[in-house]
Amino acid sequence: MQQGATLGPPIFVDLNLLPEELRPLRYPPWYVLGLVAVLLLGLLLIPLHAVQQADSAEPARLGAELELITRELAGIEIDFGKAREVRGQIEAAEASTASLGEERQAILGDSQELSADLSAAMLALPPGTHVASITAGDGRFTLTGQAGQLADVLGYYGALAGSGRYSQTRITSMAVASGQQGGSGVTFTVEVTQ
Numbered sequence: 476m477q478q479g480a481t482l483g484p485p486i487f488v489d490l491n492l493l494p495e496e497l498r499p500l501r502y503p504p505w506y507v508l509g510l511v512a513v514l515l516l517g518l519l520l521i522p523l524h525a526v527q528q529a530d531s532a533e534p535a536r537l538g539a540e541l542e543l544i545t546r547e548l549a550g551i552e553i554d555f556g557k558a559r560e561v562r563g564q565i566e567a568a569e570a571s572t573a574s575l576g577e578e579r580q581a582i583l584g585d586s587q588e589l590s591a592d593l594s595a596a597m598l599a600l601p602p603g604t605h606v607a608s609i610t611a612g613d614g615r616f617t618l619t620g621q622a623g624q625l626a627d628v629l630g631y632y633g634a635l636a637g638s639g640r641y642s643q644t645r646i647t648s649m650a651v652a653s654g655q656q657g658g659s660g661v662t663f664t665v666e667v668t669q
Contacts, residue, residue, distance in 0.1 A: 581611075582609060582610065582611040582612075582616075592616075592640055592641065592667070592669055593609065593611070593616055595638065595640055596616075596618060596635060596667060599631060599634040599635055599638065600620075600631060601622065601627045601630055601631055601634075603622065603623040603627065604620060604621070604622040604623070604627050604628075604631060605620055605621060606618050606619070606620040607619050607620050607621065608620075614668060614669045615666060615667060615668040615669065616666075616667055617647070617664060617665070617666045617667075618664070618665045618666075618667070619662070619663070619664045620662070620663060621652075621660050621661065621662050621663070622660065622661045622663060623660055623661070624661065625649070625651070625661050627661070628646070628649055628661050628663045631663075631665070632644065632646050632665060635665065635667060640669075641667045641668060641669060642668050642669060643666075643667070643668040644665065644666070644667050644668075645665070645666050646663060646664070646665055646666075647664045647665070647666050648662075648663065648664040649661060649662070649663045649664075650662050650663075
C-alpha cells in the first residue's frame, strides 16, 4: 500500500447513450412558456414604473401650479383693492368738484358778467394784498381780505371805483390788526355792485 497518494476529482460519466438529436428536451414546454411569461411581465413593469413615477410627479407639479395661481390671484385681488381705493378717491374728488361747482354757482349766480367782474376785481389787487373770502348775490359781491398798509386798501378801492366796470364801490369796513410777531396789517371789506 502506498501512502500519500491522493485521489483526483471524480469524473462525470454521462450514462445517456442516445445521440443529442434523439434525447428528450432538456426543459419542458410549460417551463419555457413560464419563463417567457415572466420575462414579458418583467418588461411590462418598466412602463408601469414610469407611469407610477409620472403619477407621483404630477401632484407635485399641480401643487406648484396651484401655488403660483394662488399668488397671482392674491396679486390681482390687491390690484383690484387698489383700483377700488383709487376709484373711491376719484369719486370723492368728483363729488368735491361738483360741490365746489355748486358753491361757485351760488356765489356767482347765473350771471357770467359777475364772473368777469370778479376776475377784474381780483386782478386789481395790489401786491401783498390777498382776499380771504368772497360772497355774492343780487348782482353784487363782497371781498374780505388783508393788506399790508392802509394805502394799499385805499389804492385798491380807487382802482375798482375808477375802472368804470361797477355801478357802485364802497369800503364797508377797515381795521388795523397787529400780528403775533409784531407785524401789522389792515383787514378790509369792499362791496362792489354791478
